[in-house]
Amino acid sequence: MANVDVVVVGAGVSGLVTADRVRAAGRTVVVLEARGRVGGRTLSEPVPPVGTDSEADPKPLAGLVVDSGAGWVAPDQTLLLAELERFGIATTPQVRPGDALMSMRGKSRRYTDAARSFDPVTTADIAQGMLRFSAAAEKVDVAAPWRGEHAARYDAQTFESWIRRTCLTGKGRDYFRLACEAVLATAPQNVSLLHVLFYAQSGGGLLHLLTTGGGAHDARVVGGMQQVAERLAEDLGQWVRLYEPVSTIMHDADGISVHSESGATTAHRVVVTVPPALASSIDYLPGLPQDRTLLTQRMPHGSVVKVHAVYRRPFWRDAALSGEIASDQGPTKVVFDTSPPDDAYGVLTVLVDGEDAVRLGSMDADRARDAVLRGLASHLGPKAMDPVGYLAKDWTAEEWTRGCYGAHLPPGAWTQVGSALRTPVGRIHWAGTETAERWCGYVDGAIASGERAAAEVLAALP
Numbered sequence: 001m002a003n004v005d006v007v008v009v010g011a012g013v014s015g016l017v018t019a020d021r022v023r024a025a026g027r028t029v030v031v032l033e034a035r036g037r038v039g040g041r042t043l044s045e046p047v048p049p050v051g052t053d054s055e056a057d058p059k060p061l062a063g064l065v066v067d068s069g070a071g072w073v074a075p076d077q078t079l080l081l082a083e084l085e086r087f088g089i090a091t092t093p094q095v096r097p098g099d100a101l102m103s104m105r106g107k108s109r110r111y112t113d114a115a116r117s118f119d120p121v122t123t124a125d126i127a128q129g130m131l132r133f134s135a136a137a138e139k140v141d142v143a144a145p146w147r148g149e150h151a152a153r154y155d156a157q158t159f160e161s162w163i164r165r166t167c168l169t170g171k172g173r174d175y176f177r178l179a180c181e182a183v184l185a186t187a188p189q190n191v192s193l194l195h196v197l198f199y200a201q202s203g204g205g206l207l208h209l210l211t212t213g214g215g216a217h218d219a220r221v222v223g224g225m226q227q228v229a230e231r232l233a234e235d236l237g238q239w240v241r242l243y244e245p246v247s248t249i250m251h252d253a254d255g256i257s258v259h260s261e262s263g264a265t266t267a268h269r270v271v272v273t274v275p276p277a278l279a280s281s282i283d284y285l286p287g288l289p290q291d292r293t294l295l296t297q298r299m300p301h302g303s304v305v306k307v308h309a310v311y312r313r314p315f316w317r318d319a320a321l322s323g324e325i326a327s328d329q330g331p332t333k334v335v336f337d338t339s340p341p342d343d344a345y346g347v348l349t350v351l352v353d354g355e356d357a358v359r360l361g362s363m364d365a366d367r368a369r370d371a372v373l374r375g376l377a378s379h380l381g382p383k384a385m386d387p388v389g390y391l392a393k394d395w396t397a398e399e400w401t402r403g404c405y406g407a408h409l410p411p412g413a414w415t416q417v418g419s420a421l422r423t424p425v426g427r428i429h430w431a432g433t434e435t436a437e438r439w440c441g442y443v444d445g446a447i448a449s450g451e452r453a454a455a456e457v458l459a460a461l462p
């Protein structure tokens with residue numbers, strides 16, 4: 001006899017949306033979450049002042065909350081925008097007055113129009129590369145990337161080999177390498193061309209993913225993105241259980257039994273919403289089909305350290321700079337001004353991706369902070385060396401995430417075993433942003449996957 005209709009594994013946005021929709025349909029549901037908080041890869045937190053031990057004496061800077069996980073929302077992320085509206089959570093535009101900086105091969109350029117951030121030859125090279133990339137991406141079937149017209153050919157090569165073949169200039173090649181690191185948090189030699197094409201197409205195109213106004217970085221959530229998960233969890237109340245890492249899922253024709261710290265919960269169906277790389281460390285009895293196992297072994301995460309440096313005021317605006325920086329020199333390759341709407345502080349967010357994140361994560365905290373601040377100072381001047389607050393979140397070190405922003409697939413994985421991504425195994429269903437067709441890797445994709453999984457289990461319940 002089942003305790004509940006559905007067990008959901010993981011209280012990230014995708015798990016909470018799954019549970020919310022199952023409960024709204026009048027069915028019973030329990031969410032089991034490994035961490036002592038909800039939200040998963042969304043985490044909104046205060047910033048400790050510089051000079052104090054953040055563990056012993058957090059003394060956060062008054063009223064300031066930053067997003068150490070997901071932070072931005074695009075105008076076409078309609079599912080996320082609907083959740084924000086449902087809970088009365090506001091957004092604030094990302095675009096700041098002033099020039100952005102592009103620094104490549106030792107040369108720095110100020111620009112307002114992204115299309116003019118390079119010299120004319122590099123601009124033309126990037127434009128032809130983008131055209132060829134978009135033409136190929138349009139051929140990818142985002143619902144089934146393994147099935148598209150040229151799937152086998154695209155999946156037999158890395159994105160790096162495409163870059164070398166396509167771009168005619170060194171700076172053009174550097175641009176696409178930086179784009180890959182910024183979007184997937186991994187170097188282009190680690191990832192299948194088919195996966196990059198799919199991922200870009202899933203989010204409305206590569207340029208859209210890289211764009212601030214109107215694109216993936218269009219706006220930020222006032223008070224932090226984690227509020228979405230917190231509000232969903234508030235509504236679910238006692239049905240969300242924290243500190244309950246799921247270790248084993250037993251399944252047969254009669255039902256499901258999900259084992260966590262406090263024992264077993266029985267149900268008709270289970271939805272596993274943890275990232276595929278972590279889903280593979282749960283024991284399934286009986287074991288999963290081989291294609292599913294092979295797939296989850298081939299979906300590593302990127303590496304990201306997200307840093308916030310807080311200043312008394314946004315001093316870079318004195319020099320008519322917007323605080324937005326793209327550079328080929330780590331660790332400060334991707335920087336945004338994320339000061340609060342009232343500018344009570346000046347806040348710079350640094351997204352340290354790929355190899356730079358691995359390097360930064362291996363340094364002790366003081367050396368890592370010094371490396372980041374020196375990087376900022378090289379673009380914005382010596383004032384960048386003196387923040388009043390500093391916070392760095394290394395997602396690769398997080399036991400229940402192990403890297404981000406999401407999973408990427410190496411050559412061969414999509415076409416050989418990709419069809420196992422969403423296919424239920426008996427009573428076990430799969431969700432999480434990695435399973436989304438649209439906005440895969442983003443919060444919007446997490447919501448879409450939760451809605452899809454909820455519909456699947458509701459249709460299958462007795």
Ligand SMILES: Cc1cc2nc3c(=O)[nH]c(=O)nc-3n(C[C@H](O)[C@H](O)[C@H](O)COP(=O)(O)OP(=O)(O)OC[C@H]3O[C@@H](n4cnc5c(N)ncnc54)[C@H](O)[C@@H]3O)c2cc1C
Pocket residue numbers: 009010011012013014015032033034035038039040041042068069070071072073244245246247273274275278282304306395400401404405406431432433434441442443444446
């Ligand atoms: C630094 C960073 C920046 C990002 N920026 C953006 C952005 O600007 N915009 C955007 O849209 N997206 C962004 N993302 C991506 C976004 O955060 C994710 O796509 C989304 O939050 C994924 O939600 P999810 O529910 O699918 O997975 P998760 O959030 O990973 O949720 C999975 C949950 O499962 C739990 N779990 C894991 N294993 C177990 C287990 N064995 N038992 C029980 N529970 C378990 C985890 O603790 C977690 O709570 C960013 C992510 C990061 C880390």
